[in-house]
Amino acid sequence: MKLRNTIFYFLILSAMLSPILMSSQGCVAIRHFSCSMGNELESNLLAEGDFQIGMNYRYFKSFRHFKGTExxxxxxxxxxxxxxxxxxxxxxxxxxxxxxxxAGLTIPMVLNERSSLYEHGREERNSTFSRGLADIRLGIGYWLFEPETGQKGNLALGMGVKLPTGNYNATDIFYNVGPDGSSQVRPVDQSIQPGDGGFGFTADFQFYRALTTNLFVYGGGFYLFNPKGTNGIRTSRETLSPILENEAIMSVPDQFSLNTGFGYSISETFSASLGARYEGVPVEDVFGSSAGFRRPGNVLSVDPGISFTQNDFSLNLHVPVAVRRERPQSVTDLETQIGTGQPRNGDAAFADYLINIGISYRIRGKEVDKLESKSDFQID
Incomplete structure (x- = not known):
């Protein structure tokens, strides 16, 4: 009985490895982002002295353009x-x-490619690239209930900081944009910049609850506060049209994510989950200025997943599929609309789905037996 409960405990944890705190799909997401504590609930359910090492890989292709929800x-x-x-x-x-x-440390690396016509004189399609270190996050969190009293469920609250370690002025060659159609080296689009150039802080929460022997509910979310208004990096959007002068410099926007769902243990090593995710970039920041160019937007996704767990090793796959995408008016859209008297709503490209693959391994502390005796779910 103790073995079955222990296995179910780790299935609950591993089923939540990827879906909790990821960034939005496509151009709406200025860069890849997750909470300071990473994407793994299991990483935060640790005994005193335990370490958890992990890697989460994410891929998407954004290409569907939206204005509003159309x-x-x-x-x-x-x-x-x-x-x-x-x-x-x-x-x-x-x-x-x-x-x-x-406590946790997350070190992100990115590799991005952006293909377009309008950024290269509208004459031919070309690509720009960015790569390297993104913005490092540090965080700390606390479970509200003792392990022995919260065996069927628990709630954690956390906070963290985002350091401006990523390059927010990555450049590449843009064709047909200089004098006489020459090429120029310019900053790449905001959507593929590895960093945003601002110091930020996060607030997050996560919870789980066992409903039956094999069924559980989970959820979590974070909000990234970016008080800095703009980062001083030119977008060159004013070269497309003089009315876009207010979008000449990149904004440093907030970002958010929420998710919830159900998981089911299929066997002693496999579990499946099905959830919903809502995430994006808000029109205005909670603190500081919202000036400069940003692509606000949000995505609602259905998030199926499957996880494999054995001993202290976990492997998971989640593929969130977008069911609703929205690109609302930005602050600069509204400014342009007021100044020109003409409706203005910029667009953004979104992905149809994401691919998230997570791997983690726990290095146990000295009090293994003591914690495991406290951690077993009593759900008979």
């Missing part, structure tokens, strides 16, 4: 769509300070 299908049919290919890796290290207090 898609612009002609962009694809006319071959004028902007296509982003995004690869990112989160390398995480978490530590159990006590059985309830934990």
């Amino acid at each position: 898609e612009e299908p002609d962009r694809v049919s006319n071959n004028t769509e902007v296509i982003n290919y995004s690869h990112s890796w989160d390398f995480s290290l978490n530590y159990g300070i006590t059985n309830r207090l934990y």
Whole structure:
């Protein structure tokens, strides 16, 4: 009985490895982002002295353009769509300070490609690239209930900081944009910049609850506060039209994510989950200025997943599929609309789905037997 409960405990944890705190799909997401504590609930359910090392890989291709909630299908049919290919890796290290207090470090790396016509004089399609270290996150969290009293469920609250370690002025060659159609080296689009150039802080929560022997509910979310208004990096959007002068400099926007769902243990090593995710970039920041160019937007996704767990090793796959995408008016859209008297709502390209693959391994502390005796779910 103890073995079955212990196995179910780890199935609950591993089923939640990827879906909790990921960034939005496509151009709406300025860069890959997750909470300071990474993407793994299991990483935060640690005994005193435990370490958890992990890696989460994410891929998407964004190409469907939206204004508001309406898609612009002609962009694809006319071959004028902007296509982003995004690869990112989160390398995480978490530590159990006590059985309830934990800390974590996330080091992200990115590799991005952006293909477009309009950024290259509208004459031919070309690509720009960015790669390297993104913004490092540090965080700390606390489970509200003792392990022995919260065996069927628990709730954690956390906070963290985002350091401006990623390059927010990555450049590449843009064709047909200089004098007499020459090429120029310019900053790449905001959507593929590895960093945002601002110091930020996060607030997050996560919970789980066993409903029956094999069924559980989970959820979590985070909000990234970016008080800095703009980062001083030119977008060159004012060269497309003089009315876009207010979008000449990149904004440093907030970002958010929420998710919830159900999981089911199929066997002693496999579990499946099905959830919903809502995530994106808000129109205005909670603190500080919201000036400069940003693509606000949000995505609602259905998030199926499957996980494999054996001993202290976990492997998972999640493929969130977008069911609703929205690109609302930005602050600069509204400014332009007021100044010109003409309606203005910029667009953004979104992905149809994401691919998230997570791997983690726990290095046990000295009090293994003591914690395991406290951690077993009593759900007979």
